[in-house]
Amino acid sequence: MSNTQASNTQEYVKWFRHSTPYINRHSDKTFVIMLPGEAITHANFHNIVHDIALLCSLDVKLVLVHGARPQIDERLQLADTYSQFHERLRITDTESLRLVIQAIGEARTTVEAALSTGLPNSPMHDADMQVISGNFVVAMPYGVIEGVDLQHTGKVRKVNVQSLQSVLNPGAVVLLSPMGYSPTGEIFNLSFSDVATHVASALKADKLLAFVEGNGVTDEEGNLVRQLSLKECQDYLTTNGEHLNHDLQQALSACYLSCLQGVQRAQLMSYATDGALLTELFTRDGLGTMIYSGQYEQLRKATIDDVAGILNLIRPLEEAGILVRRSRELLETEINKFHVMDKDGTIVACAALYPYSDMAELSCVATHPDYRNGGRAAALLQQMEAQARKQNLKQLFLLTTQTAHWFIEQGFEQGKLEDLPIAKQVLYNYQRNSKIFIKQLVN
Template sequence: MPNISQDYVKWFRHSSPYINKHRGRTFVLMLPGEGIKHPNFHNIIHDVALLSSLGVRLVLVHGARPQIDERLQVADTYSNFHKNLRITDSESLSLVIQAIGEARTTVEAALSTGLPNSPMHGADMQVISGNFVVAMPYGVIEGIDLQHTGKVRRINTRALHTALDSGAVVLLSPCGYSPTGEVFNLSFSDVATHVAIAIKADKLLAFIEGDGVLDDDSHLIRQLSLQECKHYLETYYEKLGEHANPDLQQAVSACYLSCLQGVPRAQLVSYTTDGALLTELFTRDGLGTMIYSGHYEQLRSATIDDVGGILELIRPLEEEGILVRRSREVLETEISKFHVMEKDGAIIACAALYPYGDTAELSCVATHPDYRKGGRAALLLQQVEHQARKQKIKQLFLLTTQTAHWFIEQGFMQGKLDDLPVQRQLLYNYQRNSKIFIKSLV
């Protein structure tokens, strides 16, 4: 039997729910010009081809800032900027168009590769570019005329969807056209944001140099709610000053605006790390930062479809003797008593509530090892207590052998056997010698 890497097998099996989940979804990828020039560019293209082969509808919006800078430098000219926007005058417009064309051709050529013994072999991808973006001039800002620098007026969504429905990858450049035939130099992040919103994309994926947003201790922040993202943007330059990275700020802003206008999730992905895109999309935690609208980790009542996930979660704790063993049959019968925390289709925490009149037992409290110390169990307990109050339950009790201190921190006090309902006293397992804790909900 061949020696197959167990890590690979495990990863491939765990990625299958995401393969099914992403099929038929629409993603907008936002790749800066720096990413095109980076040595990892061709790995990104290979991953884009893999996504396309898995049935993901893709719009790739590329930037061209370093390419434009090089063209201008060769021509011994330069651009002025105002509010981080390049002022595109008539003299430099032709050079800007050439640089954008060069960047687009580089991406198109890479997406068209089909050499044997390469990751692109047999991909046979169709790439469609076109006048999908209608633009208008930025005009005069604070007395400064931005001239041929423009902004998105609207997106031709019908034509875009037709191209995506054909199975093609749509490639968009940072330029747009007016109804009068003028060409405008656009911000690629502005294009990506407007496209994601207009076509109701499922994700916006913004490539950046680093991994994502860092906290004050330089640790990666895995996820940001819209409110947290807004606060981050409002305080970004104030906190970092001269060390601020305008490219990161631009990417985070694009993610925020997209989610604010209905895109469910936006993610920051490194263009310097090989496989960052696939890791972000096909593993539970990814490598970057996610900005999300709504609840990323969902608290809800359990359904019969959750039985398998709950069993997988609690089985190790049962084997350690921390939880009392439950069979699938018992769990299926009692599933209405359970509440779960779900993340990307996986059950990462659970708890059950068993009423005895105006008293109820809190049972089977479990959190996946990868998600402990994150406050999730406390959130789930709050949810269960809320449901208990709605059922007019005045007091919770629980039996535990190893987690007494945590429950004390949550407001429980040690009780005795006589404090339990008579029916539950009769079921007490003296061999386990569990400690009893009680919490009033009044």
């Protein structure tokens, strides 16, 4: 053996030994991987697939969310059709939806085929990965934004967590496309970063891993930023967001939002660098940028010091007509009715409970937009139900104009005006035309 070979062997043995703690740490953990459409066509794509197969063999639970933007652009160009964009969102009309579906299907098939190979003398030999796709994501339309109808462009409404877990636990790799279906059978073109963020949050994934063209984000001198706290990441996006290319801005925002929703670590790495994924996961310094969540969150009774924070939270919802307006004076008087979700001194969610005989009104349920889809509203609702049971109340009721579906999912059923306490009936605002929902409390 030559000196060079001996040195390389020693380096390999050293690396392998030092990776052992990370191998143990990552085993049985859940990772969500963002793979943009550009990565699928890159020369390094098959090396990424080999590294994904290695993670699978180490008992890491994997959800792979792929993009398809360049594939969609190519299909549209070939058909001499071009998309309009609004606020960086593609407007998917009925004519282009067919081409979008074809492009996404092609990208998904390419990824699935690569994950299914098992040639001898290759890293995929005996990998035998089971890859499963399905309707794990429920979508809804973006709707009309500033007068522009985005048509078949949608966003994630819900993730079917139980179904996902039933596939992940036996060891299958879940492959998700940037497409979703509504309960009415409509098809929507989704942002793959939106899918990845919601899935990571819903699964309470241990990591979100986002492939980008470069290694990560850089400072003013062009040096790679190795790690960012949530606050630092927020500041970076605020200061530099409009100057970042769309892909990097999208990936960094996904990392930030995922960590806000409870994912502990999110990492950016290059899809063009061979071994970037393994280096990022199994070495101390890695090759990319890590965003980490180290904040403390608690659910507690509100105090007079929380009034300003609650007002900041509910004002946008009041202006949008979702909540009934409350003055500071009224809120100060009724602060003992409120519970809040406090994250490092910031009120990110709130709710109030107003007893009426053997019933209670659940009111002013609000969650900050950056902290939605992380289960906080449901946790807050459970807390309010527990408070109601302590007071021997039999039913909860609420009035809502825009969030009926969510409350139905939490066990509420639609009621009538006469079902409410008399004192509440006389205060009913017919102009708002709020829907009434009631939930039975079982002690």
